[in-house]
Amino acid sequence: MNNEPRHMRRIVTAWVIASVIGDLLWWFLVGPHIPPGNMTESAHWNQFDFNILAITALPVVFMVWIWMGYALVNWRDKPGVPDPVGGEAAKAPYKVQAAWISITSIVVISAAIYGTIALIGDHGSGGGEGPNPVWAPAGTIAANTAAIQGKATWSPTGDQPLVVQVIAQQWKFNYRYPAFGGMETNRLILPVNTDVVFDVTSLDVIHDFWAYQLSVKADANPGVNNVAFAETRQTGQFMVRCDELCGIWHGAMYNSGRILSKTAFMAWATKTEAQNASNTKYLPPFAWTYTPDANGANGGLYPDGNVTPYSPYDTYGAKQPAS
């Protein structure tokens, strides 16, 4: 009985030391390398959030591990070990129970509050916000509406947001730049230091647009616009992968993209626009469905091959594609 306080003191000491060392090591050694990195504003903050959670979690993990380890070493059934105290005395002290419940509740609720602040402060953190985004950077909603109505512009001077439509299809992403005549490209090229609006949609099944280093992830749903935001900060290459199982070639649905300086981007975009002009003129205006759609001439499953394509977002004033 007289060595009881010593147990607790040893455990707590070990725990404090392990937690402090663990947290410091994490914060300074591991944390800066945690994905997704620093390519966009969201990527930076998501990395920060991950590290905040990590240094909160490490002490919890160490507490359980050290406790279990200590128990395994000291409280084993060996000759000479007294019987554990049973009966009334073994009733768990209410103080311990109350403390445990309060502390876990506080930690958990703080994590939820912090996550909410981070989510709202970072404009949805790069996640898809659906057709009617609520946490948008200034000016992006207007830019997006203009793009949908076919009135998008972009220039390397000033702080204009760039709107890109991400069109997922079994099994490839295409990127449409409304500000450049509505041209479509195979690779996603973006200017640096720019608010980018992604209008993510799918022409068939559900895909997920995951621009890994940009910390952008949004499901591509058929006929639905899923809007995500990113503010680019660094030039360089990034990876785009499909992150929702979309059939046989899901694993091959990836490509790399690039962030260029604003002037280099402008040069690329102008050149590509001219190069693609012969095909761009055949593309339909901005839309969430193309023809032939699910009922199409060749791929129809349903008998009524001519129903009106589903497009619940007429409020944006998007034109239906010519059929």
Place this chain on the structure above:
Amino acid sequence: MTISAERPTETAAGTTAPTGPRGVSWTNRPGWMSQHLGTALVLAFLGYLLGHWWGNHIAGNYAYINGASGQNSVADFLALLLMVVGWLVGIGALNYPIAKLFGREAVEEEPAKGLSRYFRYTLDHKVVGMQYVVGVLLFMFTGGLLAMAIRTELLNPTVHIFNPGTYIEIVSEHGTIMMMMATSIIVGPLGNYLVPLMIGSRRMAFPRIEAFSFWIFSAGYMVIFSALFFGGFPTGWTGYAPLQNQAGPGMISYLFGFAVIGMGMIAAGFNIAVTIVNYRAPGMTWSRVPMFVWSILATASLLTLATPVLFSAGLFGILDHVVLTSLYVNEHGGSSYLWENLFWFFGHPEVYIMALPGFGIVAEIVPVFTRKPLFAYKVAAAGMMGVALLSFFVWQHHLFQSGINPDMRPLFMLTTELISIPTGFIYLVGMGSLYKSKMRLEIPMLFSLALYFNFLIGGITGVFLSDVPVNVTVHGSFFVLSHFHYTIMGGLLFAFMAGLYYWLPKMTGYMMNKKLGLWHFWTMFIFFNLTFFPMFIIGLLGQPRRVFEYAHNLQGLNDFSSISAFCLGASFLLFFWNLMYSMIINPQKAPANPWDSLGLEWQTANPVPLYNFERIPVIVTEPYRYSEPGAPAYADFGGGGSGSGSSSSVSSSVEE
């Protein structure tokens, strides 16, 4: 509530040895007409053929069903439907209801004896439990082999062993089979076997529903396995529409398989929940219910309440395929979000269906091997019920990036993180119980400690996933994959192993070999962690789930994980070998109470008589009063000894 000795109890015929619930026969038929696994297989096969012929007959010329695709979903579905019906008719599950339909009283039939009862529609909960043991192990074995195939493909980032279609098929089958198995892996075998023994009941509330739950579960196995013959399905276990609507006939096996398994889950959950509420022995107040029973009650409630949603979701999917409704097709007025919401509204409680029984097992085992009362019993029970309740309010955290209303995200982030509070209770209970204990590191205890180790990692990473900003990076990646393998495999499966090593001596009368058990435990524990921990890193480094190609720089980690996975597979072979060796090759008779447990299930005779307790015990005190000199026995059997004891009466009105 005080001890209510006046409580009406199960009546059994006569004062002599009570007999079990009776089977039903049409007439006094000869032995060769009896129904068993063989007749079930034959009728299932005939049903399949009949269904296929029927479907082609009624819909073969219907252009939109059969047209250019050359696929007749009506025939595919009817074949599976009649296969299941044939299976149930063959095993005799429908005899009783049909007899009743025709207004005939069921003729009673003596329950089968010996080994053959395991191959029949037997109403004894102990037989059903053993049937489930074999059933879930078969399920797990199939899913495990598929996992080995997945890891083989992922040995190389670009060179393919399977073609992509086959790979997706393997991934989907692995996920679905494992998820189906995991819903029943503890409730089925241990829940059915042990609950009546632990609550002092002679039987389940609805033995026919219980037997039905097993046989429909095994029919579900056949249905989901049949997908392989139809080219599989490409959707993974989540079955997202409209990919689901695009897929071939294997998809029907998935949808119907989940519906069939769902029926089994509802039946099992309903029966067990009713039994626990109504069939507890006198004196077993809610504060005297063993922890395992609490966990099974929470699980059974979830099974009963959440599974109907899955059932309807599957039904909608079948309608989409068979009669071309378009419930999940946006372009035709349906919604792909409908499936996502229905599926996860079931899917998230399901996750806790897989976690709670594991918590129950360790909470049951830890006091036995620490020789201490369970720390904070009420907190443990509250934790389980709290998890069960909250689990209905978190499903949209699977849809954070799906484009649904963003306003809901903070709410679902909050509810998801709140659920870690009751989950934390389980840790309070476990860690508190270790304090100044006298730990006996038997195999079940090792598996229980491993659960606390693994589930901690799984649970903490769950908090990362529920944080919406971090979720942007980790959603749909190997990070998630690793997270749920840590909770389901690291939690549930380790608990199942703990439970098997702990209770098999009771269930079969033979001890599992300790030396082989130690080998099994250490290989499983080490290689489990070596397999799945690297996957957190793989996921963070950007590898999505279910891909057959990945970045070249991740090959090292993937190979490490694959090789560990093969070793993990080998450790399961060790387990199967131990099972064979200890149960069949060299069986060692188990002592009546090998772990010195105070649990009621250990106080029955060995082997457990058909009616479990000759006299219904009266529960007189809390469970888990270990190391307490002078504490009364948990239960009073009235005979001064165990249930197999003499018939001398005690002043208790328990005996009718």
Place this chain on the structure above:
Amino acid sequence: MIAVGLIIWVLMGLLTPGTPEGVVNYVGSSAPGQPVNLTIQTVGSMGVGDRPTWVSYLARTPQGQWVHDTTWQLPANTLINVTVYQYDSGSPLRNQQYGQVTGTIGNSETVNGKTIHAFNSYDGAGVGHTFTVPALGISVPLLGSPAANLCGVAPCQPKWPHNLIHFSFKTPAKTGEYHWQCFVPCAAGWLYGNGGPMSTQGFMGGFLDVVQQ
């Protein structure tokens, strides 16, 4: 034990790589560094085999035999001259982007002798199929045949109406398996036209297996 054995047997039987599984080897069909000829055809329905209604690609081996395989082994860093016999009809594209020829030499193809850079898929008979290798940026629309009497049994002979299409591309220096597929939703009878033959290797998609010569 019997059940376990049966399960293993069934699994192994079903999980062996799907049909058709062969690889057509073009490496060595011409001298190292010299252009390799790849001749392929598309047919509206196989007419034979397990799935007679399915649309498919076929390839001609260097020995001149038509085979139903869609994984083609090609030498790295080599010019590939592709000849396509397009025996199928066409339709408008779901995404007109695939009407543009990209990634080939000169970003063009010749269809029945006429050079094309981009094609409006609402014109004429539309586009039957595309030959697209996403990772290499190659995409070539294979224009649909306007004829009414199309070949329905593979392999088709040139006497049947078809479009004769030529283009060339260079294989990358980096070896590996590059996925290629058709981007026309041509799987009639499946939702979005992308099930069945579009979702089965050996019909409307496969790999370019680029290896060192």
